[in-house]
Amino acid sequence: MPISDTVTLELDVDYFIEEFSHCFTGECRISMLPILYKISQSITSSSDLGDSLSIILNVMQQRPLKMHRGIVTLYDCYSETISIHDSFGLTDEEKRRGIYASGEGITGKVVETGKAIIARRLHNNPDFLDRTRAHNEKEKKGNLKANTVFLSVPIMRAQKVLGTIGAERVYMNQHLLKQDVELLSMIASMIAPAVELYLIENFDKVRLENENSRLRNALKKKFKPSNIIGNSKPMQEVYRLIEKVANTRATVLILGESGVGKELVAGAIHYNSTNTEGPFIISNCAALPDNLAESELFGHEKGSFTGALMMHKGYFEQADGGTIFLDEVGELSLSIQAKLLRVLQEKTFERVGGSKPVKIDVRIIAATNRNLIEMVEKGTFREDLYYRLNVFPITVPPLRERGSDVIALADHFVTAFSKENNKEIKRISTPALNMLVSYHWPGNVRELENILERAVILSDDDVIHSYDLPPSLQTSKETGTAFGITLEEKIRAVEYEMIVESLKNNNGRMGKAAEELGLTRRMLGVRMERHNINYKTFRIAGSTDCDDD
Structure with missing residues (x-):
């Protein structure tokens, strides 16, 4: 060689x-x-x-x-x-x-x-x-x-x-x-x-443990009560109740309309509890088909039905040592409600096709946007289960009752979506804020989030304008404002916003604002009168500028 x-x-x-x-x-x-x-x-x-x-x-x-x-x-x-x-x-x-x-x-x-x-x-x-x-x-x-x-x-x-x-x-x-x-x-x-x-x-096990720890810490940070945006009086009451119940083992029932953030409240309870190191399993009961709900929640044994090729652990077993969050619990059938009642009472259940009891240590947090008392009266929800779930109720208020929280949430979402879409949105214009505050938000926080994601994508000049918001916020019927969706009303809305923004940028000086807008001072005055705008509103307190008085 x-x-x-x-x-x-x-x-x-x-x-x-x-x-x-x-x-x-x-x-x-x-x-x-x-x-x-x-x-x-x-x-x-x-x-x-x-x-x-x-x-x-x-x-x-x-x-x-x-x-x-x-x-x-x-x-x-x-x-x-x-x-x-x-x-x-x-x-x-x-x-x-x-x-x-x-x-x-x-x-x-x-x-x-x-x-x-x-x-x-x-x-x-x-x-x-x-x-x-x-x-x-x-x-x-x-x-x-x-x-x-x-x-x-x-x-x-x-x-x-x-x-x-x-x-x-x-x-x-x-x-x-x-x-x-x-x-x-x-x-x-x-x-x-x-x-x-x-x-x-x-190597792999340590890496996975570190990744799990990182994700768990990220979830803790996400679900801290301080990270639930809003300081209105109704939300202060929610924070107080979270603090009271978090370190107990009590079953919690979270009530509220769709989109108010019930999952965030459930997460805040779990990640501030004594079993924070345990799993936090989320089950959307409304998304479980009737024929699979029992298997998904409680698991099944191998061969218990066609397609059951191996033993499967359900959500309750996966949550052992931690918390299970049953979202939209009012959608469960009466047969599943009976099995859920046994879990609440005895902390045991059998998998589908099994006869051996499975014992678990799980905290249950349920949520619904339905009126469970009415369902009990109609016979579609078990009364005994309702009282088992309703140990510690927390009602999350709808967004329309949270006042200035709309502005805080809007700023939060704009910042988040700007980063996500590689934009630098600096602010939300005054007319756009007025529209957000005036709207009645039937879809609550989820609707606000979706609307602002769209607005960030549409924005071309680092500002969220009223015309970046969807038509549902711009009609007099939906918002109670004077803005409509006809061409003339749309033009008036844009004109109003541009004048207001220019006056704000120039400290109420009409000459500078007119120059910025490409108008004469007289033409600007006519249009301000049409919209009932007073330049003095935009003067900063203590300002000595008087060139346009």
Whole structure:
């Protein structure tokens, strides 16, 4: 085999079997067979990667291999970093320095290509980085060390590189060099399952736990009562009730019209409770088909019905140790209500097709926009279930009863959607605010959110204008304002808004406003009179400007 500074090897198992029985210069590899058997037994009897690596690294140091240094690296495919997991011939500090990216240095190239590499005359090799700084200048210049060879083989499982085994020594016999590469490759194949399991249990598991923790903290932040926008008197009462009930185990019934934010209130209760680390499972009862509702809520056993190919845990079981939020609970059928009543009373249920009781520790928060008392009177909602749910009722007020909260919510949504759509909306114009405040909001906060998302998309000049709002807010019928949707009324509305905005921008100075609008001062005065606009309204208190008085 020709000698080169760096050689990439394609492993030939047949060649290895043939050559394994040969001994050269007294360094016979036939003695490795019992050691390979010992490594195999260690891997079979224990899933602990550390036990196997301890044996492997020890073998690499002893006769007949007599490696000067040995390393086992692991590859984190998410961060794309390669780090030294275990070694000999390196200090702890040198091990900590041994971090590489895929494709970086000899080890990085092995991970990138999935092929073994022999780096002859290591200290002259352009891919040798000495990242660990384990090779001092004397060692690099020594005559014997000039022939140092570094071997690196991939640890692979299902065509995926998991790490590498590297070894360093001086070779005088090239046959032994190739045999040692193939021997290390065999060992790498043997430990690959244990390495994969270690990566899953440590790297992947830790990453998932960190991600779960990050998401849980994000949810906590989202569902803090302080993050529910609004300081009106009705909302202050809601906050007071959340604070009272959060640290109890009481069942909560949240009442209110569709779109008022009942889910936010439920989340605030859970994430400020003692079981905040537990799951928060949301079930929209209105979206559950009658024939699947029981299975979705309580789960089913394998084979309990056609298509039940395996056991399925329902929402209640998934919420064990935490909170389940039953949104639109008034939509459940009477048969499901009976099973729900048992869960509330006994904290147990059976899966569909099962007979073994499943015990759970779950806090129940229910919500509805329907009048449950009327439903009880009509016989469509169980009376006993109603009283079980109605332990601690919280009524979320409709948006039309929240006064200035409309403005606070509007500012919040505009800021959020501006960022989402890469825009810089700086403000909502006065006429647009007047329209938002005047509207009766049958769809509540959800309707306001949707309207402002549309307005942000339509805005062309970093301001939300009245004409960016939908026609339903601009008709006298819907808003009680003087604005209509005929062409003439639309023109008047735009004219009114532009005059008001210009006067606000110019501190009520009519001359400046007229110039900005492309009008004469007299024409502006006529149009202001038509709209009953007084320039003094827009003067800042204490201003000494008097050029347009």
